[in-house]
Amino acid sequence: MKHEIIKKKIDKVLEKYPAAVFKNRKEHVLVxxxxxPEPQTITANTRTIPGIITNRGCCYAGCKGVVLGPLRDAVIITHGPIGCGYYTWGTRRNKGKKKSDEKNFLNYCFSTDLQEGDIVFGGEKKLRQAVTEAVQIFQPKTIFICSTCPVGLIGDDINAVAAWAQNEYGIKVISFSCEGYKGVSQSGGHHIANNGLIRHIIGTGDAAVGKYAINILGEYNIGGDGWELERILKKIGYEIVSMMTGNGTVEELSNAHKAALNVVQCHRSINYIGEMMKTKYGQDWIKVNFIGVKSTIKSLRDIARYFDDPDLTARTEAVIAEELEDITPQLEHFRKICSGKTAALFVGGSRAHHYQHLLRDLGVETILAGYEFAHRDDYEGREVIPSIKEDGDSKNIESIEVQPDPENFRLVLSRERYEKLKDEIPLNYYGGMIKEMPDGSIVVDDLNHYETEEFLKILKPDIFCSGIKDKYIAHKAGIFSKQLHSYDYSGPYAGFKGAVVFARDIAMGLTTPSWKLAVPPWKTQPVLEGRVATC
Amino acid sequence: MKNRNLVNLNMNPCKMCMPMGSALAFKGISSSMFMLHGSQGCSTYIRRHMAGHFNEPVDIASSSLNEEGTVYGGESNLKKGLRNLIKLYRPEVIGVGTTCLAETIGEDINRIINEFSREEDCGAACIIPISTPGYGGTQFEGYYSAILSIVKAAATEAIPNDRVNVIAPNVSPGDIRNLKAILEDFGIDYILLPDISETLDAPYSTEYRRIPSGGSKLEDLRKMAGARATIEFGLTVPDSLSPGTYLKERFGIPLFKCPIPLGLEYTDIFMKVLSELSGRLVPGKYISERGRLIDGMIDSHKHNAEGRAVIYGEPEQVLAISKLCCESGVKPVLVSTGSNSDQILPLINAMGYFNDFDEKLLVLKDTDFETIQKLAVQQKANILIGNSDGKFITEKEGIPLVRTGFPIHDRMGGQRLVHSGYGGSLKLLDDITNTLIENKYEKYRENTFQRYYSPKKHEDKTNIHPCFSSLASKNARMHIPVAPTCNISCNYCNRKYDCQNESRPGVTSAVLSPEEAAAKFAYAKDKVANLTVVGIAGPGDALANFPQTRKSIELIKQIDTNITFCLSTNGLMLPRFADEIIEIGVSHVTVTINSVDPEIGARIYKEVNYAGKKHTGAKAAEILIKNQLEGLSYLASRGVLCKVNIVMIKGVNDSHIEEVVKKVKACGAFMTNIMPLIPAEGSAFQNIPLTSSRELNEMRKKCEADIKQMYHCRQCRADAIGTLDDDRSAGLWKGICKGFSGSESRNQKVCHKLTRGEVHIEIQNIYADGCNVGNNARV
Structure with a gap:
């Protein structure tokens, strides 16, 4: 009954659309x-409807902005007109700190700044010279070339330029054909970046690694999250071979195949690498969530179980106890303020799930959650992958096949142990967001500007977690909003210490006296039937 | 002057793309929506940046073109998008802008939109197409392209009316509100286009409107064709993009082109125009405000006079801010825009003020922040004025930033800034002045103390340089041979041979450009452990080639900020360059002073080339010695660690050495390095007997009573790399550079004659130590 009422409310929102759009959007929303008993399905990773204000970005954003951008020792040249390079200049707040004499290019933006003449006559020559200039100035060990929309159309052969430069200058030059129009969202760009990293970087190093060597996949060090994870994991005794890609380096990534286990934080953006490394090097991956205190503890215990070493397990428990002792009093203070509130989350392809755990720690219930660019497996779990029909758009993104590497393939677990362990911990598996959401909560894929407004009106959440594009809709509606893309210049939010920072930020946001001055009528009155602001 | 340091690579762009500008303009139209025809990333990025600046919801739709659309055309996506937009938002005006993608695939949006308007129910929506390829210009051109398109589409009612068109510049909503208030104070019935005063800075209200209220109304825009005048704030707007020019040519509407009213004179121009158009006198409140602006300028002049400003941004803003700076005595040392504007340079030059300044003003168009940053440092700027993107320069170089323009995403209130009119100008000027004051007083006492009273801190510096302390022998140094020419000629010098086996001062295998030297440094850094010192030791004299020396140091500093720089010189040019040497961060200097007596000097130096004249004999030596001692005293007084090299020449200066040592000690030298003459074949001193190491050490011992002595000198080459005891230059240079073709090992006893062209890069200095070569002059 409860579900029917919510569904009706949703229909009211969607009814405003033209018929075809209504039909389409209905598939992207579920209660x-x-x-x-049987699992619910949702449509995801399909084309964005033109003209409704989507929050999705483009393929280039996923490739250059998300996955490659945080690598601090690579010069990334955006091959295209100036906008794309400019708009990704330091905007994702992925932090990086160089070690001693390394180079750090995170603060720079490099673009070939194509002009009309280049579009007509081709930009390849300019790209060659731009690469040469970058080499002369910085002597980087690695250069990435990322292409933008027009480049794919005018037929610049960026692969050829990369091959030429690699030969000419004796450094790694890798091209990524991540033209903005490819795929349906950022997601295609993640995949393209993953392909390039596995093809050209991972496996090229030969550093020796220690006993508990792991990679952290899908952690982009926004607001310093990665540093907190590194702190905790190192305290326990793990060696972090590479972080993909927050505060990461190409150098570290080249040795990633030496690690014993891949720990996956953001499933959506990096699961391709996790899977390919499993095939190529035999490494298992384990899905973790370091957002939230309880989930961090669970993740740490899961990793320890994988290694199954009594010392490591004891150390894990000791660190957990120590950290908890440190944060519990502070967290308790903020929990009192936050407890009983409700939240709506609309972020990326993982965070809308991850943050539900941290909010639950604070006593906040999530009543709506959605992803911008996730696939069905991020909602429903990897078990649905075989049943996802490949469409034209996903086929346009290359899916590469890898073979076991004769020299570096190794299995850490025996077959028996693997079989036993996979029922106990999320080994090479992600169960998705829906299973962990409360009954009656709403799941929306590719939420747009209009729906954001309407759902806020219907659900009246106390907290809206999203990005800067829809932050101010919430503010206008008198709802506290927290950016979970850039953390509103705060952070870290991950791990133990991060949980306290997040709790403080949420408590601070909820209690600002200014809210008392901004109460929209619908917050106190029932919503009138079919009332939609018209202009 | 090059606009950009790099030709093909735009590094840290000082511009955005055209669609951004058109989106900004369309946000000022009442009840409008804007859609970009292209990949959805364009809309998303632009929304993200605008929301960050304005702190408002920014709805920009996208036709979300994908691979299929790029192959088969985006018509169906565009039409679907328009349909959905109309249904959900019911806008009166829809702007459709193209993107790189749509333009490259050749979308004919005019046709598509005409067709759509004919075939479909658009409600009341007027759809305006506009061509804004991202590669066609910056947001500045995009902004005016959009306004021009709007005017062309909307301004249709040519029936004369009594209104005045006002084409607004791309300034903050706060400034637009201010301009409106001024217009109203003159009683002018205006049509403002675009008007973002409410749409992008909406007050809180309990009713949320999906399309914010405010903006230029379509029915008003129609009347633009019959207005009695147009005011356009756009001296830098080319005629082809000027809405005012279009209205003038198409409908004969008189055009008043003004700069943005920022600064005294530019605001005066605006007031004059308004007075003329309204037939009213300037209201008293503006006369008072004007007086206050002048009063404020006078009050803050002493701070402003110390201002050296870098101004960057869109051409129109840059022009106006430069004007304000000039009027108030803040010296613009670099005026720059990312737009490829042909208008900015003549306009700035025409300002006239710069004749009063004693240095040349730099004006750059189509530039990037990489170039701006370098020039800001070179021009000794102490304040940046522009949008938030300059913060990277602030972080790197410590030059404070006064934020104005778009975007300001790292501070609150960018949308509310009022920098126009007399009052707004004064507000901006106060910000500039206060930033200068804050910056000055933050370090004022410390700087003064350091400069005049701080005791010299030699200890810290000695232990890092292998030539200044044997304790630093593990540290490696690299000599970069970037200084080929010399300005004096010494009798012990012969540079006719370059032999890979020979390791002595002045020997090098090639001369490098600063860029090559920096590249080599980067290469060597990876190969040589503990490479902490970079020295310029000829093969000529570091100061006779000062531009190369300075450039090399600057480039290497970019690669590694922790490097210790040293240079060696004969000292002739020291008084001239001492300040700059200190400024670029050279902490160790070696001066070769073989004599302090002109008569003795006359026997050592054949010729001294100074101030365009060749000197010989005692006169030459006198000039040299005077400059050497003057320079040494000055450097030492400023805390630079100075070593003096003395070449011990039997029968010439050996009995004079103790006197030299005493003199240089008095001038502040930290240590001396007495070295034996190597009688180089072909030099004037080739027959002078060798000084034995016993004689040498006796002399050093004797002088030790006065000053610290160097005992571990290896008299190395001008291209040495490694520790003093392990010169790895032969192998390394070969790996680094094609110019270095030397044999792999110096153990091979092969010498070859160089051609005449190569002679000049060869070797001359016979005497020097690890960080010094310049003691021996060449012709």
């Missing part, structure tokens, strides 16, 4: 019903 979580825990009473139904």
């Amino acid at each position: 979580n019903d825990c009473s139904i």
Whole structure:
């Protein structure tokens, strides 16, 4: 009954659309019903509807902006007109700190700044010279070339330029054909970046690694999250071979194949690498969530179980106890303020799930959650992958096949142990977001500007977690909003210490006296039937 | 003057793309929506940047073109997008801008939109197409392209009316509100286009409107064709993009082109125009404000006079801010824009003020922040004025930034800034002045103390340089041979041979450009452990080639900020360059002073080339010695660690050495290095007997009573790399550079004659130590 009422409310929102759009959008929204035994399905990773204000970005954003951008020792040249390079200049707040004499290019923006003449006559020559200039100035060990929309159309052969430069200058030059129009969202760009990293970087190093060597995949060090994870994991005794890609380096990535285990934080953006490394090097991956205190503890215990070493397990428990002792009093203070509130989350392809755990730690219930660019497996779990139909758009993104590497392939677990362990911990598996959401909560894929407004009106959450583009809709509606893309210049939010920072930020946001001055009528009155602001 | 340091690579762009500008303009149209025809990333990025600056929801739709659309055309996506936009938002005006993608695939949006308007129910929406390829210009050109398109599409009612068109510049909503208030104070019935005063800075209200209220109304825009005049704030706007020019040519509407009213004179121009158009006198409140602006300028002049400003941004803003700076005595040392504007340079030059300044003003168009940053440092700027993107320069170089323009995403209130009119100008000037004051007083006492009273801190510096302390022998140094010419000629010098086996001062295998030297440094850094010192030791004299020396040091500093720089010189040019040497961060200097007596000097130096004249004999030596001692005293007084090299020449200066040592000690030298003459074949001193090491050490011992002595000198080459005891230059240079073709090992006893062209890069200095070569002059 409860579900029916919510569904009706949703229909009211969607009814405003033209018929075709209504039909389309209906498939992207569901009400979580825990009473139904069979799993619910949602449509995701399909084309964005033109003209409704989507929050999705483009393929280039996923490749250059998300996955490659945080690598601090690579010069990334955006091959295209100036906008794309400019708009990705330091905007994602992925932090990086160089070690001693390394080079750090995170603060720089490099673009070939194509002009009309280049579009007509081709930009390849300019790209060659731009690479040469970058080499002369910085002597980087690695250069990435990322292409933008027009480059794919005018037929510049960026692969040829990369091959030429690599030969000419004796450094690594890798090209990424991540033209903005490819795929349906950032997601295609993640995949393209993953392909390039596995093809050209991972496996090229030969550093010796220690006993508990792991890679952290899908952690971009926004607001310093990665540093907190590194702190905790090192305290326990793990060696972090590479972080993909927050505060990461190409140098570290080249040795990633030496690690014993891949720890996956953001499943959506990096699962391709996790899977390919499993095939190529035999490494297992384990899905973790370091956002939230309880989930951090669970993740640490899961990793320890994988290694199954009594000392490591004891050390894990000791660190957990020590950290908890440190943060619990502070967290308790903020929990009192936050407890009983509700939240709506609309972020990326993982965070809308991860942050539900941290909010739950604070006593905040999530009543709506959605992803911008996730696939069905991020909602429903990897078990649905075989049933996802490949469409034209996903086929346009290359899916590469890798073979076991004769020299570096090794299995850490025996077959028996693997079989046993995979039922106990999320080994090479991600269960998705829906299973962990409360009954009656709403799941929306590719939420747009209009729906954001309407759902806020219907659900009246106390907290809206999203990005800067829709932050101010919430503010206008008198709802506290927290950016979970850039953390509103705060952070870290991950791990133990991060949880306290997040709790403080949420408590601070909820209690600002200014809210008392901004109460929209619908917050106190029932919503009128079919009332939509018209202009 | 090059606009950009790099030709093909735009590094840290000082511009955005055209669609950004058109989106900004369309946000000022009442009840409008804007859609970009292209990949959805364009809309998303632009929304993200605008929301960050304005702190407002920014709805920009996208036709979300994908691979299929790029192959088969985006028509169906565009039409679908328009349909959905109309249904959900019911806008009166829709702007459709193209992107790189749409333009490259050749989308005919005019046709598509005409067709759409004919075939479909658009509600009341007027759809305006506009061509804004991202590669066609910057946001500045995009802004005016959009306004021009709007005017062309909307201004249709040519029936004369009594209104005045006002084409707004791309300034903050706060400034637009201010301009409106001024217009109203003159009683002018205006049509403002675009008007973002409310749309991008909406007050809080309990009713949220999906399309914010405010903006230029379509029915008003129609009347633009019949207005009695147009005011356009756009001296830098080319005629082809000027809405005012279009209205003038198409409808004969008189055009008043003004600069943005920022600064005294530019605001005066605006007031004059308004007075003329309204037939009213300037209201008293503006006369008072004007007086206050002048009063304020006078009050803050002493701080402003110390200002050296770098101004960057869109051409129109840059022009106006430069004007304000000039009027108030803040010296613009670099005026720059990312737009490829042909208008900015003549306009700035025409300002006239710069004749009063004693240095040349730099004006750059189509530039980037990489170039701006370098020039800001070179021009000794102490304040930046522009948008938030300059913060990278602030972080790197410590030059404070006064934020104005778009975007300001790292501070609150960018949308509310008022920098126009007399009052706004004064507000901006106060910000500039206060930033100068804050910056000055933050370090004022410390700087003064350091400069005049701080005791010299030699100890810290000695232990890092292998030639200044044997304790630093593990540290490696690299000599970069970037200084080929010399300005004196010494009798012990012969540079006719370059032999890979020979390791002595002045020997090098090639001369490098600063860029090559920096590249080599980067290469060597990876190969040589503990490479902490970079020296310029000829093969000529570091100061006779000062531009190369300075450039090399600057480039290497960019690669590694922790490097210790040293240079060696004969000292002739020291008084001239001492300040700059200190400024670029050279901490160790070696001066070769073989004599302090002109008569003795006359026997050592054949010729001294100074101030364009060749000197010989005692006169030459006198000039040299005077400059050497003057320079040494000055450097030492400023805390630079100075070593003096003395070549011991039997029968010439050996009995004079103790006197030299005493003199240089008095001038502040930290240590001396007495070295034996190597009688180089072909030099004037080739027959002078060798000084034995016993004689040498006796002399050093004797002088030790006065000053610290160097005992571990290896008299190395001008291209040495490694520790003093392990010169790895032969192998390394070969790996680094094609110019270095030397044999792999110096153990091979092969010498070859160089051609005449190569002679000049060869070797001359016979005497020097690890960081010094310049003691021996060449012709």
